[in-house]
Amino acid sequence: MAYKEIGTSIESVQQSIDHILETAANLPEETIRLKPTEEEWSIMQILSHLAEAIPYWLGEVETVIAKPGAKWGRGLQDPARLAAVGDIDKLDVDDVLKQVEELKYEVESRLGNLEEEALSKESPHRNFAKFGNKPVSYIVDHFIDEHVSGHYDQIKRNLSKIN
Numbered sequence: 001m002a003y004k005e006i007g008t009s010i011e012s013v014q015q016s017i018d019h020i021l022e023t024a025a026n027l028p029e030e031t032i033r034l035k036p037t038e039e040e041w042s043i044m045q046i047l048s049h050l051a052e053a054i055p056y057w058l059g060e061v062e063t064v065i066a067k068p069g070a071k072w073g074r075g076l077q078d079p080a081r082l083a084a085v086g087d088i089d090k091l092d093v094d095d096v097l098k099q100v101e102e103l104k105y106e107v108e109s110r111l112g113n114l115e116e117e118a119l120s121k122e123s124p125h126r127n128f129a130k131f132g133n134k135p136v137s138y139i140v141d142h143f144i145d146e147h148v149s150g151h152y153d154q155i156k157r158n159l160s161k162i163n
Contacts, residue, residue: 004137006114009145013054014104016148020047021101023155029093036161043158044093045085046151051099052084057143058110064123064136065114072139073125103148111140 004012024032024043035042041049060072074081119140122133 004141006111009140010108010111012145013107013148016152017100017104020152020155024097032093034162036158041085043155044088046155047096047100048084048088048091050151051096052080054103054144061136061139065118065121068121068123070123071126072123073127075127
């Protein structure tokens with residue numbers, strides 16, 4: 001499977017974050033906190049999730065590079081993941097938006113110097129080892145780039161249901 005060049009992935013993540021921030025900047029706080037349905041996340045939950053998840057996945061990239069063969073990943077019931085979307089009423093919208101903004105620079109600083117050799121290092125997923133090893137480039141593409149882009153699409157879907 002072909003993966004994006006790291007510079008392309010970083011740029012794509014940064015563009016998705018910019019789109020998210022531009023969208024959220026024009027929304028009243030009550031809209032950001034509103035859940036479209038009981039099962040769906042509010043925009044605030046999505047933002048808080050991104051602020052927690054992207055640093056987590058960047059850490060997983062670094063672990064696989066440092067220790068090829070080490071298991072990586074987590075499940076949907078991971079305590080840190082659940083905490084990020086749990087009690088969001090205590091979170092300040094501006095603080096969370098600032099954390100999301102900072103992700104652009106964190107992604108650049110932690111991924112920007114990766115060489116092809118590092119991107120090709122492989123390890124099995126902690127929960128889905130039966131699918132074999134995946135390269136670091138897979139983690140970057142799927143769990144960082146596509147992840148952020150998917151949540152931007154989720155925000156747009158939420159807004160279409162709310163408006």
